[in-house]
Amino acid sequence: MVTSSHSRPGIPSPAGSTPPGHKPDGSRHATDRPVRSAPVLSFRQRVGIWIRKRGLGPYLLLLPATAVIAVLIVWPAVQVGLFSFQNYGLMQISGVEPSQWIGFANYSQILHDPEFWSSLKISLYFAVIVVPLTLIIGTLVGLLLERLGPRMRTFVSVSALLAWATPAVSASVIFAWLVDPDGGVVDWALGKLPSWLGGGPSWAGFSWTNAPLPAYTVLTVMLVWTGFPFIAITVLAGLRTLPPELHEAARVDGAGPWRDFWKVTFPLLRPIFLVLALLSTIWDFGMFTQAYIITGQLGNRDEYNLGLYEYSQAFTQPPHYGLASAAAFVLTIILLIVTVGYVRAAIKQGAFA
Amino acid sequence: MTSVPISGGAASGHPGRRIRRFNRASRKAVLNLLGLLVALFALFPVLWMISTAFKPATEIYSLTPQPIPLHPTLANFRTVFSGSVIGMSYWNFLKNSLFITLVAVALSSMIGLLAAIALGRFKFKFRTTYLIVLLIVQLLPQQALVVSLFIDFRKLNLLDSLVGLILVYTAFALPVTIWMLRNFAATVPKDLEEAAAIDGAGAWTRFWRILLPLISPGLVSTSVFAFIFAYNEFVFALTFLGTDTAKFTLPLYVEYFYGQNSTNWGAIMASSTLFTIPVLAFFLFTQRRLASGLVAGAVKG
Numbered sequence: 001m002v003t004s005s006h007s008r009p010g011i012p013s014p015a016g017s018t019p020p021g022h023k024p025d026g027s028r029h030a031t032d033r034p035v036r037s038a039p040v041l042s043f044r045q046r047v048g049i050w051i052r053k054r055g056l057g058p059y060l061l062l063l064p065a066t067a068v069i070a071v072l073i074v075w076p077a078v079q080v081g082l083f084s085f086q087n088y089g090l091m092q093i094s095g096v097e098p099s100q101w102i103g104f105a106n107y108s109q110i111l112h113d114p115e116f117w118s119s120l121k122i123s124l125y126f127a128v129i130v131v132p133l134t135l136i137i138g139t140l141v142g143l144l145l146e147r148l149g150p151r152m153r154t155f156v157s158v159s160a161l162l163a164w165a166t167p168a169v170s171a172s173v174i175f176a177w178l179v180d181p182d183g184g185v186v187d188w189a190l191g192k193l194p195s196w197l198g199g200g201p202s203w204a205g206f207s208w209t210n211a212p213l214p215a216y217t218v219l220t221v222m223l224v225w226t227g228f229p230f231i232a233i234t235v236l237a238g239l240r241t242l243p244p245e246l247h248e249a250a251r252v253d254g255a256g257p258w259r260d261f262w263k264v265t266f267p268l269l270r271p272i273f274l275v276l277a278l279l280s281t282i283w284d285f286g287m288f289t290q291a292y293i294i295t296g297q298l299g300n301r302d303e304y305n306l307g308l309y310e311y312s313q314a315f316t317q318p319p320h321y322g323l324a325s326a327a328a329f330v331l332t333i334i335l336l337i338v339t340v341g342y343v344r345a346a347i348k349q350g351a352f353a
Numbered sequence: 354m355t356s357v358p359i360s361g362g363a364a365s366g367h368p369g370r371r372i373r374r375f376n377r378a379s380r381k382a383v384l385n386l387l388g389l390l391v392a393l394f395a396l397f398p399v400l401w402m403i404s405t406a407f408k409p410a411t412e413i414y415s416l417t418p419q420p421i422p423l424h425p426t427l428a429n430f431r432t433v434f435s436g437s438v439i440g441m442s443y444w445n446f447l448k449n450s451l452f453i454t455l456v457a458v459a460l461s462s463m464i465g466l467l468a469a470i471a472l473g474r475f476k477f478k479f480r481t482t483y484l485i486v487l488l489i490v491q492l493l494p495q496q497a498l499v500v501s502l503f504i505d506f507r508k509l510n511l512l513d514s515l516v517g518l519i520l521v522y523t524a525f526a527l528p529v530t531i532w533m534l535r536n537f538a539a540t541v542p543k544d545l546e547e548a549a550a551i552d553g554a555g556a557w558t559r560f561w562r563i564l565l566p567l568i569s570p571g572l573v574s575t576s577v578f579a580f581i582f583a584y585n586e587f588v589f590a591l592t593f594l595g596t597d598t599a600k601f602t603l604p605l606y607v608e609y610f611y612g613q614n615s616t617n618w619g620a621i622m623a624s625s626t627l628f629t630i631p632v633l634a635f636f637l638f639t640q641r642r643l644a645s646g647l648v649a650g651a652v653k654g
Contacts, residue, residue: 061471062483064464065527072524073490076501083501093504141391144384152388158637159392165636166399167585169604170629173611174398177405177618183414185401229395286494289587297612307496314500315592321500328497339492343485 077332083325093321106326115301116327119309126216126305127285134224134280135273138231143261145236157236160229168226172293175222179208212303215295222294223284231276238272239265271349278342282335306331399629405622406430413619429623439598439609443627446606453515453602454583457522458576464523465530466572470564472531473538484532491528499592506593513597521589526579533578537571538564577639581632603628 041049051057084106086092092099110116141160145153166174179186182205190203208214242265250260266273288307295303298312310331314324400420405413407425436442472480502521503512511517541564549559590605601609610624 058471058475058477058480061467061475065468065531068464068524069487069490069527072502072520073493073498076498076505077493079501079505080497083504088504093507144387144391147384148388149381149385152385156388156392156395160395162399162633162636163395165581165633166629167604167632169585169587169607170402170625171398173607173621173625174402176611177622178398178401180618182616183418183618185418188416188418225394225398282492286496288494288496292587292591293608293611297608307494311496311499314503315595321504324500328494328500331494332497335492335494336489339489342492343488346488347485 080325080328080332083322084329086322088321088325089319093319099322102322106322110323110326110330115304116309118302119304119306120330122212122216122304123285123306126219126287127281130220130223130227130284131277131280133220134227134284135231135277137224138228138276139235139273141228141232142235142239145232146239157229157233160232163225164227164229166226168289169293171222171226172290175218176209176294179218181205181207209294209296210300215300215303219287219290219294222290223287227280227283231280234272234276235269238269242268271345274345275342275349278338278345281338282342285338286331286335306334399633402622402629403626405618406626408619410619429619430627432617432620433610433624433627439601439606439613441599443606443624445599446601446603447627449515449600450584450603453518453522454580457519457526457583458579460519460523461526461530461579462572462576465527465534465575466568468527468531469534469538469568473535474541474543474564484535487528487531491532495525495588499588502589503592512593513595513600514593515600517593518589518602521593522579522583522586525586526582529582530575530579533575534568534571537568541567574639577635581636584632 051060085101085103086099087102087105088099141156145157148156178184181187186208187203187206190198190206191201193200206214208218246264246268247260250264255263286307287305288311291303291305291308292298292311295308298304298308298316301312304312306327310324310327313320313327404420404422406429407427408419408422409424409426409428412419412422412424433443436445471477472484506512506517509517511520545563545567546559549563554562585604586602587604587608590602591608594600594602594605598609607621607624607628611621614620
């Protein structure tokens with residue numbers, strides 16, 4: 001299709017397969033035009049034609065992105081796998097000794113470390129509690145938003161999205177202040193609650209961050225607070241796609257709101273819920289920043305989740321990069337399993353069409 | 354898109370029934386009340402942060418906390434700007450953050466745009482595979498990769514350097530940028546480009562005159578996402594800028610501030626307010642476009 005070698009290289013094939021990023025256009029070489037008999041093509045033009053003939057356009061356009069992602073994300077991921085089989089530590093990173101391959105020693109050391117298991121347990125419990133909680137509250141808010149008037153709906157959803165947009169560091173520092181034993185508003189409010197609601201003066205000065213259970217209660221509330229707006233807005237968008245006749249038909253058949261949700265809304269929005277559940281699991285299981293700040297910057301070992309455990313292996317003295325890599329590999333594999341589920345759900349939804 | 358009151362269907366068939374009208378009014382009141390409660394839950398922590406930032410120490414530690422400062426003061430902000438903690442003013446860290454963020458956003462937008470054009474406007478082998486790989490890469494846990502990147506960057510002398518962070522932020526903003534931009538690139542009608550091609554427009558002209566103007570709204574919303582990601586990022590900044598406080602970005606500064614004097618809540622909240630409010634303002638400013646992009650990215654519809 002490119003063989004028409006009149007010296008009008010600016011005209012591309014109408015099929016539109018020219019790479020727009022590449023520039024075989026001849027504006028600068030317009031002086032070529034008088035040469036009639038043997039069209040002299042500049043080097044750039046010849047390269048352009050060659051690219052078009054081979055259909056290389058898209059690959060060239062992808063090249064910079066692929067290079068950046070490969071070097072800065074994919075390679076480090078591979079390297080984590082390699083380090084997990086080496087005794088990489090202080091001596092190795094400072095170049096005093098070369099690193100050695102030690103097989104599965106890092107893994108067996110981690111698997112025999114009770115701290116690893118307790119951190120894994122904390123991560124799992126946390127995901128198992130926070131994900132459903134966020135989904136339920138988010139869905140309820142989504143259903144509420146659908147029933148509100150337009151102004152109220154905008155107000156509530158924008159307020160909610162502000163919570164979602166609050167940076168993780170700010171959210172953590174704010175919650176640390178809310179639950180502070182001296183002057184925090186949460187202990188004050190709990191102290192004012194009547195005793196039949198679990199309140200009372202014993203809450204005065206209660207420290208939320210010094211033991212795993214209270215610390216993760218705070219983190220649960222914080223992650224629900226951060227996560228529910230995204231769920232609510234996505235569910236609202238899904239609800240808007242459902243034809244109202246369906247609900248009317250269900251109501252005529254005598255279905256209350258509960259049955260209407262489970263028999264009409266939920267089955268139709270099931271793919272959305274699946275994607276939201278998987279995404280929330282990935283985010284909450286891999287939580288780092290909030291846990292790092294709330295549990296005291298690696299200070300409390302019994303409050304580590306898997307991310308903190310892994311990070312502390314590498315970045316507290318003395319560093320054990322090999323052990324950290326093995327833990328990171330375990331963390332990554334668990335998340336990859338969830339991710340595969342997510343990708344399959346996304347494919348079913350036609351995200352790659 | 355227009356608001357359809359959900360109760361409109363069955364109930365409006367019987368007008369004039371007083372009880373029903375009362376029910377509808379009270380139902381609406383209950384729903385609005387619930388809406389206000391949700392908004393309060395969502396806004397309370399942020400409002401409390403702002404309110405604390407303006408309180409004098411006596412009010413911060415008073416036995417009955419007040420929602421609104423009785424004697425508002427700027428003293429906490431003065432502490433933050435005077436640099437009494439790290440020895441440097443807030444401006445220094447704002448400058449670091451803005452520099453890193455803006456360069457990373459510009460780079461990832463440019464690189465991402467090229468890739469998005471390839472994925473949105475060309476049919477080729479491996480296209481779907483590429484998209485799936487992007488999706489997986491985007492969900493890799495950052496605290497897992499940070500160990501490996503730390504070792505590489507140490508060898509390359511990129512620790513304690515803003516350049517290192519720019520590289521990482523560019524890379525980690527790319528997958529989402531490409532995914533979102535691809536949807537925008539795919540929606541530009543092919544006919545437009547073909548018409549221009551027939552009129553003699555070269556590939557370069559078509560890119561500048563047709564594709565870019567039509568994709569630019571998408572470019573705005575992806576840049577906002579990349580901006581928020583890079584401006585808020587914590588794990589990489591914590592690891593790579595560990596010792597050189599002068600190079601801290603804002604999130605690291607706020608966290609360090611909190612770690613260093615965790616009793617001066619007024620100043621901590623002031624620093625956190627200064628860090629957070631620009632994000633929220635930026636977000637409010639662009640939220641219409643963002644919310645739709647957000648949903649389009651999550652649920653392709």
